[in-house]
Amino acid sequence: MKRTGMQTSRVAIALGAFLVIIIAAIAIAAIVLLRKQEIDDWSKQSAAFSRMLAETTAQQMSTAFLALDSIVERIQDxxxxxxxxxxxxxxxxxxxxxxxxxxxxxxxxxxxxxxxxxxxxxxxxxxxxxxxxxxxxxxxxxxxxxxxxxxxxxxxxxxxxxxxxxxxxxxxxxxxxxxxxxxxxxxxxSPAFYSAFYERVSLRGQAAISMIRNDFTLLARWPAKDAMMGLRDTGSAAYQVTQVLQKKSDVIIRDGADENGGKPVHVMEAVQVVDKYPLIVSFSIDDALYLSDWRRTSLLIAMVASGTIIAVIVAFGMLAAMFKRREEDLMVTTVLKQQAEDINKSQTALLQNLTEQQLALKDSSDRMEAIFQNAADGIIMIDEDGNIEAFNRAAQVIYGYKDAEVVGRHSKMFSPPGKYDLLELAMSRNEFVHTGQIHLEDEPVRNGGELFPAELSISEYYLSGKRKLIVIVRDITERRNMERIKSEFISTVSHELRTPLTAIRGSLGLVLGGAAGHLSDKAKPLISIAYKNSESLTRLINDLLDIQKIEAGKMDFKYELLPLQRLLESSVGDNQSFAQNLGVRIELLDNDVAGAVIRVDAGRFQQIMANLLSNACKYSPYASEVTVLASRMEGTRVRVEVVDRGEGIPEKFRHRIFQKFSQADSSDTRAKGGTGLGLSITQAIVNQMQGEIGYYSQSTATGQETHFFVEFPCWPAPSSQPEQVSAEAHPS
Missing domain, CATH: 3.30.450.20 (PAS domain)
Structure with a gap:
């Protein structure tokens, strides 16, 4: 009996120790997994927060840059x-x-x-x-x-x-x-503006938010610190992400110090580069915030695990003591063991319930409420029936309604009578049906019935299996007014200058041609300079009018089926004298496009070729040659190339070569002449006539070559009369 009692007590002690180890391992594993999950969740939220801040910063900066550019254009014009x-x-x-x-x-x-x-x-x-x-x-x-x-x-x-x-x-x-x-x-x-904005969205003052120049110089921050303003920090998270990791956005955790006592902490920093501007936004929180819930949960798990371990130790101690006292207490020991196992199961279930409750609390968290209410754009949340569920402060300012006046009502209250509501507007677009997102412009109605232009960004998401819509609204009234003022200004200046300038140019041409008698040797160069400058001004005004017609969709085209070879020969002949004045020769090379017919406006085609040839001649070395070559492409297309052997196109200019008023170098362009509108107009005309335009550079044994090319589809031989259409009838 004694031997049996000793063996049973040892088994009980070993089993108790095993259970203690298992409980401790489960508790530790749960704590470790919860910590990793907490860090992952906060990393995603921090990344989303930094993206929102970067988008808001880009929107605010676009307003400042637009104001600056409008003043510069006013001065230059x-x-x-x-x-x-x-x-x-x-x-x-x-x-x-x-x-x-x-x-x-x-x-x-x-x-x-x-x-x-x-x-x-x-x-x-x-x-x-x-x-x-x-x-x-x-x-x-x-x-x-x-x-x-x-x-x-x-x-x-x-x-x-x-x-x-x-x-x-x-x-x-x-x-x-x-x-x-x-x-x-x-x-x-004002950095103070951004500091105040960052304070409002800084998770009740627990986050630090910075706006940094792309050379890592601090521009604005919350909490604001004068000692840090203007300092360049190459040891920052922004430097690590953009320079070391070569990324535009990332979230990293590194050692740091808290804002108050300077105690060492772990800091989570989300870095986001601001699109289109030399700025970086950094959003950082320390582990006192992002691990606070985890610490509370870990403490509770540790307390529960400790209580369970103590209970197991006590229970198995009592079992061992009872085994030693008498063999007949085996039944009681078995019952206690079963009780201990039940306690272990209940404690495990308790740990699981605590974990599930923690996840449920995270789902219902209001951490994003500050972002929603302080966004610069209006945000409207709509359910699958079109009813409004949420309406932020910016939307209240835009529409003129209070939150309580719209929540629960249908979104058709923002649409004029007979127009789609927000849900119908999204569902009417194929892009939204296929992608779940769409960006468009519309004219909703404010409180009081006033229509206003707005830019809408509509996205769908699912919550508990139900589809919801998020609508971001931006009032673009000011932008439309500025575009209208700019268009009216260009139109007025161009038309008011064109008539007197034509008269001046004609008079100077007559004087230069001898209609007013013989000119002295001193007067003739001056009259010649004035005549050339009047021609340049006339070209500028014509270019401005062409740009205006293109933007308004009112440029007329008379389409004809014409032989390509004849068009090219005419272009070379018409521009040969211009090239000779610059000491350059234009040569049309032999090609394989004989019999090729294209459907174009003859005058507009000559305008395309004149722009390409004049650019090539102006930037070609003296006594060099500009070549024109044509070839058939795969399918039913033909390509015309204009090749010059100048210095080529600077790398930094290539991405904007077809933009309006684009000039590779202002001083060089002034010397060569030009408005910076030719290639933009050329691209618009080519696109209108269903063609394509492009360029490429290549090095040869004799130097650098730049090829500008246009492509058009081939057509059968002419079988109908020419037809005149407008740009509105044949959009590109």
Missing amino acids: SSISDADYLKKALKTPEFYQLLREKVAISPQIDVIGVVDEEGNIINYSRDYPAPQRSVADRDYFIEQKSKLGQGAYVSRPLHNRANGAWTFYISRRLTGSDGEFIGIVQLGV
Whole structure:
């Protein structure tokens, strides 16, 4: 009996120890898995938060850049030719009022000013007349003055000399008629605006949010710290993501210090590069926040596991003692063992229930509420029946309704009578049906019945098996007004100048041709220069009118089926004298397109060839040759190429070569002549006539060659009369 009792007590002790190990292992594994899951969840939320901040920053910056560009265009379109004229023309109350209106566009814009070539303020939005103040020592002035083609430059944050507040500046260079530097336009952005915005969305002050220039210089931050403003930190998470990892966005965890006591903590940082702008947004939280729920849950698990272990130890201790006392207590020991196993099962079930409750709490978390309510754009959430479920503050401002007035009502209240509501508008588009997302422009109605232009982004998602819609609304009234004003301005200037300029050009041509008698040797060069400049102005106005017609869809085309070879011979002949004046020769090479017929407007085709040939001649070396070659492509298409042997197209210019007013180098373009509109117009005409345009460069034994080409489909021989159609009838 004694031997049996000793063996049974040892088995009980071993089993108790095994159960303790199992319980401890389960508790540790649960804690480790919960920690990994918590970090993964927060990483996804931080990445989403940083993307939202980057999109909001891009939207806000687009407003500032648009205001800056509109002022630069206003100045450049005013035919300001030199620095002295700039000072006289812009030092007016009217221009001061214009600057004030631009500042009022967006709250993040603090000040706008125009600075002359010496760094002195000519006019700015705070006071009129402008105070005698110099910005010649500022980094943005030095950069714009020293670097031709700098474009928009974002400065380091500086103390504003007017009010002492931190400000960083976006600037653009102003050039005279000869391409010389005559000053800059500066737009001051307030870091305090972004600091206040970041504070509102910083998870109740527990997150740190920074806006950084792409060279890792701090521009704005919450919590705001003066000592950090303008510092360049190459040890930051932004540097690790963009330079070391070569990514545009990522979430990393690294060692750091908390904001208050400087104690070492683990910091999770989400980095996102802002599209189209030299900016980076960083969103960071420490482990006191992202591991807080895990720590509470881990403590509860540890307490439950400890209680279970103590219970097991006590139970098996009692069993061992009872086994030693008497054999007849075996039945009691068996019952206690069963009780211990039941306790273990109940504790395991308790751990599982706690884990499920934690996940349920995460699903119902309101962490994204701050993002929803403080977004710059209006956000509307709609159920599968079209009823409104949520309506953020920006949407309330846009539509003029309060949240309580729209939630629960149908979204058709935002649509004019007889028009689709938001759900029907999305479902009517094939793109949304196939992808679940769509971006479009529409005219919804405000409270009171006023229609306004808006940009809508509609996406679908599923919650508990039910389809929902998220609609992001942006009021584009101001953008439409600016586009209309720009179009009206170009139209008025072009038409008002065209008639007198035609008369001037004709008169100068008659005088130069001897209609007014013999010209002296001194007068003839002056008249010749004036005549050439009047021709350049006429071409500029014609280009502006062509651009306006293309944008309005009112350019007329008279389509004909014409032999390609005859068109090419005519183009070469018409442009040969222009080439000879530049010391260049145009040659049409033998080809295999005999009998090829294309359907084009003959005049517009000659305009395409004239633009390509004149560009090739202007940038070809003296005594060189521009060649025109044609070939048949695969299928039923023909290609026409214009080849020059100049210096080629700069790499940094290639992505915008077909944009309006694009010029590879302003000083070089001034020397060669041109408006920067030719290739843009050419591309529009080619697309309108169902063709394609492109270019490529290649190195040969004799140097660099640049090939500009156009492709058109071949047609059967002519069998009908020419037809005249407009650009609206045949969209590209």
